Amino acid sequence: MADNDQLQVELVAADRTVWSGQATMVVAKTAEGDIGVLRDHMPVLSLLVDGVVEIVAVDGDRLFAAVEGGFLSVANNRVSVLSQYAALSHEIDVTAARAELEAAASDTEDGDERAKRAEARIRAVEKAS
Known part of the structure; x- marks a missing residue:
């Protein structure tokens, strides 16, 4: 996959970086509703609600994480998901x-x-x- 199709994604909990890497899409539940983020998405800063964040990694793997509130920031093809608690499904x-x-x-x-x-x-x- 070409670099121009990728997002740099960081999923961060209060105590650790849960996941960091390249992805093609991120889906999260915000206070305004669900949001899907692809490359070149307009800048966004939004409150997250308790829910599931889906990350589609560049290799096609889908990662699912539970988050307890927090913030979603999107700018310049970088997505930051910041939450007090976050855990990948296998954890x-x-x-x-x-x-x-x-x-x-x-x-x-x-x-x-x-x-x-x-x-x-x-x-x-x-x-x-």
């Missing part, structure tokens, strides 16, 4: 995420937020399967 313990989802159902204080985060982790794994 996620689905059993723990399902247990958290069940526990969140009985939590009246922050159960909705915990449930959204657990659901995002489960969706990331399901999409990668």
